[in-house]
Amino acid sequence: MPVKPKPFKLMCEDCGWAQVYAPRSDAICAPLNECPKCGSKKINMKILNSSLSVFLNKLISKQ
Numbered sequence: 001m002p003v004k005p006k007p008f009k010l011m012c013e014d015c016g017w018a019q020v021y022a023p024r025s026d027a028i029c030a031p032l033n034e035c036p037k038c039g040s041k042k043i044n045m046k047i048l049n050s051s052l053s054v055f056l057n058k059l060i061s062k063q
């Protein structure tokens with residue numbers, strides 16, 4: 001049984017840059033190791049909750 005990847009949010013502690021990733025079922029999503037904006041390695045990853053996950057999946061499926 002395939003496991004659906006959960007959407008997650010990356011945030012930079014230094015400059016406040018943030019990006020939400022909502023990977024599709026079998027897509028390989030390479031997480032960032034450093035901030036694309038300031039180059040900081042202080043990247044926080046937060047898994048988003050399931051209700052937002054459903055919301056994002058609806059948005060993606062409409063495209």
Ligand SMILES: [Zn+2]
Binds near residue numbers: 012035037
């Ligand atoms: Zn940054």
